[in-house]
Amino acid sequence: MNTYKSHVEKSECPIAHALDVIGDRWTLIIIREMMFMGKHEFGEFLEAPEKISTNILADRLKKLSSLGIIDFIEHPQNKTKKLYYLTDIGVGLIDVMVEVILWVDKYLSTAPSPIIENIKNHTPEFIEKTKKNIQSWNEKNL
Amino acid sequence: MNTYKSHVEKSECPIAHALDVIGDRWTLIIIREMMFMGKHEFGEFLEAPEKISTNILADRLKKLSSLGIIDFIEHPQNKTKKLYYLTDIGVGLIDVMVEVILWVDKYLSTAPSPIIENIKNHTPEFIEKTKKNIQSWNEKNL
DNA sequence: ATTATTACTTGCAAAATGCAAGTAGAATGT
DNA sequence: ACATTCTACTTGCATTTTGCAAGTAATAAT
Numbered sequence: 001m002n003t004y005k006s007h008v009e010k011s012e013c014p015i016a017h018a019l020d021v022i023g024d025r026w027t028l029i030i031i032r033e034m035m036f037m038g039k040h041e042f043g044e045f046l047e048a049p050e051k052i053s054t055n056i057l058a059d060r061l062k063k064l065s066s067l068g069i070i071d072f073i074e075h076p077q078n079k080t081k082k083l084y085y086l087t088d089i090g091v092g093l094i095d096v097m098v099e100v101i102l103w104v105d106k107y108l109s110t111a112p113s114p115i116i117e118n119i120k121n122h123t124p125e126f127i128e129k130t131k132k133n134i135q136s137w138n139e140k141n142l
Numbered sequence: 143m144n145t146y147k148s149h150v151e152k153s154e155c156p157i158a159h160a161l162d163v164i165g166d167r168w169t170l171i172i173i174r175e176m177m178f179m180g181k182h183e184f185g186e187f188l189e190a191p192e193k194i195s196t197n198i199l200a201d202r203l204k205k206l207s208s209l210g211i212i213d214f215i216e217h218p219q220n221k222t223k224k225l226y227y228l229t230d231i232g233v234g235l236i237d238v239m240v241e242v243i244l245w246v247d248k249y250l251s252t253a254p255s256p257i258i259e260n261i262k263n264h265t266p267e268f269i270e271k272t273k274k275n276i277q278s279w280n281e282k283n284l
Numbered sequence: 285a286t287t288a289t290t291a292c293t294t295g296c297a298a299a300a301t302g303c304a305a306g307t308a309g310a311a312t313g314t
Numbered sequence: 315a316c317a318t319t320c321t322a323c324t325t326g327c328a329t330t331t332t333g334c335a336a337g338t339a340a341t342a343a344t
Contacts, residue, residue: 014246015174025165032157042291080290080341089249096241103238104156107231184322222310222321
């Protein structure tokens with residue numbers, strides 16, 4: 001069974017509404033893997049350095065699917081696999097993700113990183129490129 | 143005792159780092175109250191519609207203080223009260239908050255709201271005005 | 285036919301949360 | 315002065331969520 005509650009509260013503020021969706025330890029990690037790492041498979045998500053456990057991963061993929069933030073298709077070569085991908089709603093989170101990255105870099109970051117430097121100095125280009133990567137996968141696979 | 147873990151993992155990605163800080167159900171609610179509602183007192187945070195419980199609120203205020211995202215002073219008229227306020231790090235979260243609001247509005251929102259319309263149509267002005275409100279409280283009280 | 289992959293489930297211990305009640309100190313009322 | 319009320323927390327305990335390890339069922343590979 002799913003361990004998350006469905007959204008019941010009426011006329012919530014958008015922040016509270018967002019927290020119903022992404023207000024936990026794992027959801028944004030999964031979205032990060034899909035958005036920036038180009039991952040699509042259950043097994044690939046498990047390889048993320050944060051070591052998400054299989055039950056939580058299964059639960060969050062189910063939740064994100066039911067919310068329409070991700071969707072999936074059967075793997076064309078392997079029936080045991082699903083290919084998860086970000087819907088437009090999921091892709092729309094990129095601006096949130098980028099602002100989070102910039103905030104951490106500006107105020108909390110320790111180690112400097114050339115990847116972050118690039119995001120910082122070419123933010124709109126980075127966003128467009130990321131969207132384009134996602135889109136070209138979609139065109140090839142959906 | 144605090145119920146949160148301190149940040150141990152080395153060279154984490156910024157998203158994971160952010161989740162250590164704001165990856166729970168309540169932290170951003172508290173920040174929302176401070177940032178947009180101009181609240182500063184423990185008792186005021188308790189009045190938020192999400193009904194945070196006192197132990198969680200105390201825990202998160204402690205955590206946010208220890209991370210330097212908020213700070214507090216004694217209430218000048220009442221020694222039983224503290225006045226919590228956002229530091230620069232906390233104020234820096236405004237861009238994240240606004241992107242979250244815009245994402246929810248664009249993809250998940252149900253009821254239209256004039257406040258959100260304003261944020262959407264005058265985003266930079268809204269951000270500046272919010273920062274100015276915070277700053278003028280600080281000048282008066284710190 | 286056997287073994288290995290793969291996505292997911294299950295069971296259980298540990299941690300986080302939610303609720304209600306308590307506490308200590310300062311403010312307020314009489 | 316004394317009792318009452320406020321206020322920010324703390325505590326105890328039940329419930330929920332998480333984390334870990336071990337399955338399982340279906341497909342794929344050998």
